[in-house]
Amino acid sequence: MSKGRRIERMNLDWMFHRGDEPGAWYKGFDDASWRNVTLPHDWSVEEPFSEEHSSGTGYLPGGIGWYRKRFDLPQDLQGKRVYITFEGIYNNAQVWCNSYYLGKRPYGYSTFTYDITDCVSIGDINNVLSVKVDHKDIADSRWFTGSGIYRDVYLTVTDQIHIDQYGVFATTPEVSSEQATVAVQVRLSNETLQDETIQVTNVLVDGDGEIIGQATDAWTVLAESGAESNATIVVANPKLWSPDSPSLYTLRTELSKEGVLIDEVQTVVGIRSIQFDANKGFFLNGVNMKMRGVCVHHDAGGLGAAVPAKVWVRRLTALKEMGCNAIRMSHNPPAPNLLDLCDVMGFLVIDEAFDEWEGVKNKWSTGHNVYPPKHFGYYEDFPQWGEADLKEMVLRDRNHPSIIMWSIGNEVDYPNDPYCHPYFETMTGNNDANKPAAERQYDPNKPNADRLATIARRLAKYVKECDTTRPVTAALAFPELSNLTGYADALDVVGYNYKEQFYEEDHQKYPDRVTLGSENSSSFEAWLAVRDNDYISAQFIWTGIDYLGEAKGWPVRVAQAGFMDLAGFKKSNYYYRQSLWSDKPMVHLTSMKVDNSEHGARGRWAGGVPHWNWAEGEQLKIACHTNCEEVELFLNGRSLGAKHLIDAPKLYLTWEVAYEEGILEAVAKGADGNPYTCVLRTVSKPEQIAMHVDSPDLKADGEDIAHVEIQVTDSEGRFVYGSDDLIELSVEGPGEIIGIENGDSQDLTPYSSKSRKAFNGKLLAYIRTQQAPGRIVVKAASRGLQPAQVEITTV
Secondary structure, rough: EEEEEEEEEOOOOOOEEEOHHHHHHHHOOOOOOOOEOOOOOOOOOOOOOOOOOOOOOOOOEEEEEEEEEOOOOOOOHHHEEEEEEOOOOEEEEEOOOOOOOEEEEEEOOEEEEOOOOOOOOOOOEEEEEEEEEOOOOOOOOOOOOOOEOOEEEEEEEEEEEEEEEEEEEEEEEOOOEEEEEEEEEEEEEEEEOOOOEEEEEEEEEOOOOOEEEEEEEEEEEEEEEEEEEEEEEEEEOOOOEOOEEEEEEEEEEEEEEEEEEEEEEEEOOOOOOEEEEEEEEEEEEEEEEEEEEEEOOOOHHHHHOOOHHHHHHHHHHHHHHOOOOEEOOOOOOOOOHHHHHHHOOEEEEEOOOOOOOOOOOOEEOOOOOOOOOOOHHHHHHHHHHHHHHHHHHHHHHHOOEEEEEEEEEEEOOOOOOOOOOOOOOOOOOOOOOOOHHHHHHHOOOOOHHHHHHHEEEEEEHHHHHHOOOOOEEEOOOHHHHHHHHHOOOOOOEEEEEEOOHHHHHHHHHOOEEEEEEEEEOOOOHHHHHHHHHOOEEEEEEOOOOEEEEEEEOEEEEEOOOOOOOOOOOOOHHHHHHHHOOOOOOOEEEEEEEEOOOEEEEOOOOOOOOOOOOOOOOOEEEEEEOOOOOOOEEEEEEEEEEEEEEEHOOOOOOOEEEEEEOOOEEEEEEOOOOEEEEEEEEEEOOEEEEEEOOOOEEEEEOOOOOEEEEEEEEEEOOOOOOOOOOEEEEEEEEEEEEEEEEEOOOOOOOOOOEEEEEEEEEEEEEEEEEEOOOEEEEEEEEEOEEEEEEEEEEEE
């Protein structure tokens, strides 16, 4: 809470009703029988998987739900202005305050704010917010969306003279290691009936709390009007923001009237410069670099779309360890707390607005690419809401130093979906294996792809009206055509999805154009197309983490291209990518049958599995992922030979060996001369459960969470890969289980269950505190296994 301005999170004690309740808008409605829930909340993951629902959204339901919240406003707020902000409601959200209708927001990913000053009662403990969420079309997306108020809600109280929402915009027009300039634009509103003279002070503070510089100016703001203040702060020897050193400053913007502080807003500032060059790629702070990026969706398996920030901390930490330095938010504006973490942890970000414009895409409902599709989605709201939703994203997010590009769309030029063009008689997209022949052909009765250039130019204009410091991009599925229609010309940076084969040819055709890989496979060849071409600055691999939806068909409910599964556990391909991207020495072993029969098994990868339990004498292939120069492999202390990475065509090493019980060990020699090892050992049968909690001390605020990782081990405490024991979880004390995930794409156990099978020997539980101090005990039990428990203290 800042002086002169009060901001209160409104996540606790909402009443929820699943289904329609037409009278629930009314302040006096009796909601005593409704369920008390904590936000963020996603009702879709509380209900069973069913084949009657859409494969595109992971076989989980949508429907209608209502939320109601009582809150009080103390008497000392008399004469203040009051606003309510929702960071994300999926979807078609209608909001009332004390029976007054405030409006509707169709797009499920937009943050939106209502001024409720004239609707609330000051000194009244019985103000009521009512929210109807109408997610009736469950096949309205190609991935899981969730349902409900799935992001944070907060109340803001200001003076009648105040800084506007998104009214502070800090940029860094001049940046060097010796000196930088921070330019600050401040928008003010005077909602009184008389002119006022206001002092605006901007104070820049470093990470140690030291004042680096400040600027003060006085303005006369006319009655019932606004004004804009501009200031410049010069910073000597700045600490520049980058993925390797994400240094941040805080800008404190203060409004004073007659020497009295009436409003204050704090803004995170990262001092950095960005530049794209058609021939040399991307430069951050004048230094050329490659973006080693991944695409991510917004869900977290068993939590659905209601993802607390700590979950992202765990996931981003793993991506950072993999060598990832960039993230594309696919394909919609993310939660603000995820962008905050990208600022703090050091990730370059593409902030993306839309997956479709006015043309409706095919939505698969009975399996991926299975006809006929469904035709619901944002397209029906885009003509009316597209400008507002896009500008809301840019205004909300433009102070994040992590964001380096605004994306106005993803694959809206996908061939025949629905846009066609006489340029081609028949065209197959990258995901059209099962598309009927008639759907591949040019159809003059479908929308013409020339239309996309007109829309793109308009959207780019909207972005530039809010921010001119970053380029506008989009992810093209069909650049062969979009280069001709003018769609690509509307962009500052052109993103190619899975079209590495055109990089060289198009660089020659369009020598002044900046091009990068906006969506790519994880193949080694796709990485070489970036690594070996100066003019290609980035790849964003699909995907960093598995996500719900875009499912191949029942019972598979998950898209499985990630380097980590739904629980955030690392797959074997994670370590291959780490060997290609990370500068820190690493070595990792997997084993597989020589005939590669493990390929395609659930949750596994052709690179093998991390265990050493096979049939005696069975012929195995050993894969070693490393970025070290040399690796020697030992089986029970016996050398199987040393190999050099420079001799490996795809930069990973392999051996063939007959299985024997014992220990398989890789000893790698790093460039620093130090040894790095990885061991696989034969283990015995599952005997017990092991548990680990990442946060043994939590705040008793009703919102803080901890991750509890559960493993099945043998009698000596060694992890048993592949075990699938059913584990039952329980909690004692002031805490609750809000989600359980194992990462298995075919596990149809309802997420509301408190028991779940381990998958490949692992399970993850999310524990949330209640509003009471004390000791939380999380217990895990399974028939035939020794139980375990961990303790968490809430303060």
